[in-house]
Amino acid sequence: MEAKDTVKYGIVGVGMMGREHLINLHHLRSEGVAVVCIADPHLPSQRLAQELAHLFNWPIKVYSGHQELLDSGLCDVVVVSTPNMTHFQILMDIINHPKPHHVLVEKPLCTTVVDCQKVVDAARKRPDTLVHVGLEYRYMPPVAKLIQIVKGGSIGQVKMVAIREHRFPFLVKVNNWNRFNINSGGTLVEKCCHFFDLMRLFADSNPVRVMASGAIDVNHKDEIYDGKVPDIIDNAYVIVEFENGSRGMLDLCMFAEGSKNEQEISIVGDIGKGEAFVPESIVRYGTREAGRDGVQTVKAEDDRIKYDGLHHGSSYLEHLNFLSAVRAKGVKAPAVDLQDGLISVAIGVAAQLSIEKGRFITIDEVLDKRNCKG
Missing domain, CATH: 3.30.360.10 (Dihydrodipicolinate Reductase; domain 2)
Structure with missing residues (x-):
């Protein structure tokens, strides 16, 4: 993926942190990123995210579930910022999807060690997928x-x-x-x-x-x-x-x-x-x-x-670092990997x-x- 190519992002879960990611990505536009789709079953969160996207002049597709977003084929990267207890199933669905998607998942990786281990094992079988855990502190x-x-x-x-x-x-x-x-x-x-x-x-x-x-x-x-x-x-x-x-x-x-x-x-x-x-x-x-x-x-x-956002600029730097790994086409590993999350x-x-x-x-x-x- 050359620097001039736009990296297309989808955000699953557009509550407070999902919208924070949307704003961070807007500030990274000069780096060649665009949010093209979102997924969230909660209509008020959907509407707030749509308002932001409209403000940023980003036309986005809106889905109620992550599976529809994945099946759309619209994005290269998925940000997972849903409630903690949903991370496991969403991550497994992303990792096992026919189309590879790179992932930035909010902390914690999963709510149990067993689920974390299952995600780690599944990701090993998908070398075409980068998974970065959002330990942005x-x-x-x-x-x-x-x-x-x-x-x-x-x-x-x-x-x-x-x-x-x-x-x-x-x-x-x-x-x-x-x-x-x-x-x-x-x-x-x-x-x-x-x-x-x-x-x-x-x-x-x-x-x-x-x-x-x-x-x-x-x-x-x-x-x-x-x-x-x-x-x-x-x-x-x-x-x-x-x-x-x-x-x-x-x-x-x-x-x-x-x-x-x-x-x-x-x-x-x-x-x-x-x-x-x-x-x-x-x-x-x-x-x-x-x-x-x-x-x-x-x-x-x-x-x-x-x-600066909610975390003193750390989310912005996290995205900058993750984007660098994505553009390196697998040559560069995520700075915060699944083992760190586990x-x-x-x-x-x-x-x-x-x-x-x-x-x-x-x-x-x-x-x-x-x-x-x-």
Whole structure:
């Protein structure tokens, strides 16, 4: 596919994130992309997406289901931004479709490890299909800068990765699907797969076991949907141990709107420390030898970003990176692949299970699909 050729996108699921992808792709028009079709059974979401497409002067075909979109043959690339519990079947249908489609799927890859593994196995049989998992926090400028510092050896061998996310509660979604673990995979899968992915990236190692403590303490307690009270936790501490001996820790609170930064990431190595702050977009790093007076502070920016959107420009950079892989015709693998998606979900599943069982859960237990008994 030459640079001058238009890469045609279809978006399956045009709720909040689907429309966010549509806007990002609009800002990538100069790179030779166009959204040509969308699919969503929810009419209000369809209409909002159509209004955006009209504004962008993109004539689009509208379908109620993903299978019709695939069968239309209109697009080369499919963005999947539907509710979590639908990802598995949609991905399997895309991967098994006679016409190859490259895929960018929103996180989490699937809500269960078993489903993730089935997608990984199916995709192996389709070398003509690229699948990129939307763990876009890697691309946030302060996080990307911290990754660069850590990978450059400035802090030495990583020993501890601490991530704090103190934020607002889950947003309202179509039919309130995200209020229940059965739909979302649980808070530590739905929201925190981002952070488990970052931990693994910083540690440069695979997880061994997970211990977590969490609860529903403030949010959603007075909400009832179809006679059911939401069961998603709103705060947790999670410890992840890695093969190389490094450790990760997540401090999650979803009733902490009174925070200057939503995310604070701290990486400590044997010779130094680095920190990133979002949305301040500040990175600090220094060595043990230089001490406090030697700590440097930099403002992290990326001039390539044309649209900040909901995630500080990371979705724009994610699309730019994915488009590069698509244009490379299979020579270049997606930066965030199916294995990354699988492991990030596995850590989240292990953490959810650890809260339920009150003990460490090994990653092998989760990946081997054994019954995890107390």
